[in-house]
Amino acid sequence: MPADAQFEIYALRYAGPLTSSRALLMWNQGWEERVQRAYFVWCLLGPGGPVLVDSGVAPRYTAGRDLPNYQSPASLLGALGLQAGEVRHVFLTHMHWDHALGISLFPQATVHLHQAEHDFWLGDPLAGRSIFQAVYDPGVSQSLEAARSRGRLNLIREDGEIMPGLTAVAAPGHSPGIMAAAVATAKGLAVMGSDCGHTFRNYAEEWPSIFFCDLRACLRSWDKLKALASSPELLFPGHDLAMSLEFPEIAPGVTRLV
Numbered sequence: 001m002p003a004d005a006q007f008e009i010y011a012l013r014y015a016g017p018l019t020s021s022r023a024l025l026m027w028n029q030g031w032e033e034r035v036q037r038a039y040f041v042w043c044l045l046g047p048g049g050p051v052l053v054d055s056g057v058a059p060r061y062t063a064g065r066d067l068p069n070y071q072s073p074a075s076l077l078g079a080l081g082l083q084a085g086e087v088r089h090v091f092l093t094h095m096h097w098d099h100a101l102g103i104s105l106f107p108q109a110t111v112h113l114h115q116a117e118h119d120f121w122l123g124d125p126l127a128g129r130s131i132f133q134a135v136y137d138p139g140v141s142q143s144l145e146a147a148r149s150r151g152r153l154n155l156i157r158e159d160g161e162i163m164p165g166l167t168a169v170a171a172p173g174h175s176p177g178i179m180a181a182a183v184a185t186a187k188g189l190a191v192m193g194s195d196c197g198h199t200f201r202n203y204a205e206e207w208p209s210i211f212f213c214d215l216r217a218c219l220r221s222w223d224k225l226k227a228l229a230s231s232p233e234l235l236f237p238g239h240d241l242a243m244s245l246e247f248p249e250i251a252p253g254v255t256r257l258v
């Protein structure tokens with residue numbers, strides 16, 4: 001891989017912190033303990049322009065949602081000198097509302113999504129059951145159909161490179177077709193695991209949050225992602241507030257991870 005096909009990785013905290021029982025983030029542990037988490041999108045800056053990993057939530061979908069200190073993911077890009085219209089690629093790890101309700105903010109972008117995730121939420125009757133609908137929003141379907149009608153939906157069937165330095169890696173378990181982004185960086189291969197682990201601790205202790213649809217698949221996916229990342233510190237979770245607190249801050253809510 002050419003040395004120039006490397007990315008810097010930024011975490012954009014679009015909401016949070018918010019507090020819950022630790023048992024939400026570490027399944028069935030620490031019911032009485034209170035812990036914090038936050039909501040993020042990630043921006044990869046490389047030679048081919050910015051790539052967003054996940055899209056967050058657009059302002060029009062925030063009503064009734066517990067999103068303290070919400071800022072639009074589009075406006076957070078301003079801290080990196082970017083406007084939403086410059087984003088040509090959204091790597092959508094999965095279709096849960098907190099990751100996929102921001103697609104409409106980036107109308108110039110091609111949405112890269114795993115076929116299995118697409119087919120489950122848009123085609124499997126089980127997705128209509130209340131336990132799945134609790135983490136879904138019909139606005140996601142509408143946004144994806146809009147991207148499809150513009151010719152900007154890229155459904156991924158196999159692990160492989162999307163562009164130099166950025167590889168899609170299927171990692172089911174949290175949701176049926178969630179995929180991680182393996183990203184070439186100056187520190188080695190980083191893996192944006194999104195909600196494969198909500199926090200660094202989920203990966204370290206190989207213990208999921210309460211949000212999984214297939215526990216056996218989770219375990220196999222962790223093995224796969226851990227083997228890929230050049231070091232454990234380069235395997236990034238979906239909702240760990242440490243991504244805001246323990247990395248250099250570029251602007252309020254925006255930190256550089258790599």
Ligand SMILES: [Zn+2]
Pocket residue numbers: 096098099195238239
């Ligand atoms: Zn999430």
